[in-house]
Amino acid sequence: MIIIDCPPNKGNLTLNALLASDRVLIPTDLSPLSVQGADELIDTVLTVRERLGHDIDVLGVVLTRVDGRTVTINDEVRQTIDEAWGDLVLEQHIGINTRLAQAQLEGEPIFQHAPKSRGARHYRKLATEVLGRLDRS
Numbered sequence: 001m002i003i004i005d006c007p008p009n010k011g012n013l014t015l016n017a018l019l020a021s022d023r024v025l026i027p028t029d030l031s032p033l034s035v036q037g038a039d040e041l042i043d044t045v046l047t048v049r050e051r052l053g054h055d056i057d058v059l060g061v062v063l064t065r066v067d068g069r070t071v072t073i074n075d076e077v078r079q080t081i082d083e084a085w086g087d088l089v090l091e092q093h094i095g096i097n098t099r100l101a102q103a104q105l106e107g108e109p110i111f112q113h114a115p116k117s118r119g120a121r122h123y124r125k126l127a128t129e130v131l132g133r134l135d136r137s
Contacts, residue, residue: 001134008037010044018048023059023137025130027094030063030077039084059133061085062126063093090133092126094119 004017018024024045028038042058049056061081066074081089094100097119103110110120 010040015044015048018045018056019052019054022056023134024056025059026061027064028061028081029065030067030074030081032077035077035081042085042088057137058088059130059137060090061088062090066093066095068095090126090129092122092129094122094126097122 004021006014006017024041026038026041028034038061042061045056045058048054063078063081095118097117099114099117100110100119103113103119106113110117110123114120
């Protein structure tokens with residue numbers, strides 16, 4: 001398995017990565033603009049499949065930067081997401097965690113920087129869920 005991390009746009013780099021891929025995992029936070037961008041990327045994946053005949057599917061959508069303090073807003077946006085994408089939304093989300101930002105600043109993986117942090121636990125659970133979906137597909 002090869003993972004390609006792309007910029008959050010629909011430029012040539014992203015299109016080339018889609019053509020080199022057979023599954024796409026789409027991260028989005030719970031802001032309306034991010035959700036709109038994820039929706040557009042799902043449409044792009046479908047377009048690549050249909051127009052270019054490339055065998056590619058959306059493996060799932062992972063919610064990132066989920067702030068536990070904004071439950072009402074999260075629930076409202078999450079309901080819209082669930083209605084639009086249904087089973088594509090992964091159960092495990094990635095919460096806001098200072099250790100994740102610190103790891104990025106240090107240029108280290110979270111598992112090296114703070115292996116017992118909440119952020120590391122979230123990413124471990126996400127990896128397990130993604131591998132489970134890959135086994136089923």
